[in-house]
Amino acid sequence: MSLYVPESAVNYEAVFRRGGRNMGDEDFALFKCPNCGHVYLMDYEVDTVFLDGDDLSKRDDLFDESHPFVCSSCEQPMPNGVWVGPHAEERFQVTWLELKASRWSWVATPMRSFGDETQPLHRAD
Numbered sequence: 001m002s003l004y005v006p007e008s009a010v011n012y013e014a015v016f017r018r019g020g021r022n023m024g025d026e027d028f029a030l031f032k033c034p035n036c037g038h039v040y041l042m043d044y045e046v047d048t049v050f051l052d053g054d055d056l057s058k059r060d061d062l063f064d065e066s067h068p069f070v071c072s073s074c075e076q077p078m079p080n081g082v083w084v085g086p087h088a089e090e091r092f093q094v095t096w097l098e099l100k101a102s103r104w105s106w107v108a109t110p111m112r113s114f115g116d117e118t119q120p121l122h123r124a125d
């Protein structure tokens, strides 16, 4: 059972409609700040992080020792590690509940054919 939002669930058309197009070979993935849980969308084809689900013009580029990625919510530097992709560390992965509570709730919808992924959205809090 997958609590986490898979990359394949990201709605590219919705991102593009909101101005998220980059170089034409986008690979989107979600990750979160392990410190405060703030959710980000990354286009890891060009190493760009979208900072705000309400305004896709707010971006930051990755990132090296002189320019670490600092969480815009808690202002802590993002720890080194695997943020996105098939080997993403669990602490960076975004659950459906976290996504729903974030400004990125529009970016992905559970695929009904993968029944397990719909369940967290329907669980009563």
Ligand SMILES: [Zn+2]
Pocket (backbone or CB within 6 Å): 033, 034, 035, 036, 037, 038, 071, 072, 073, 074, 075, 076
């Ligand atoms: Zn944070």
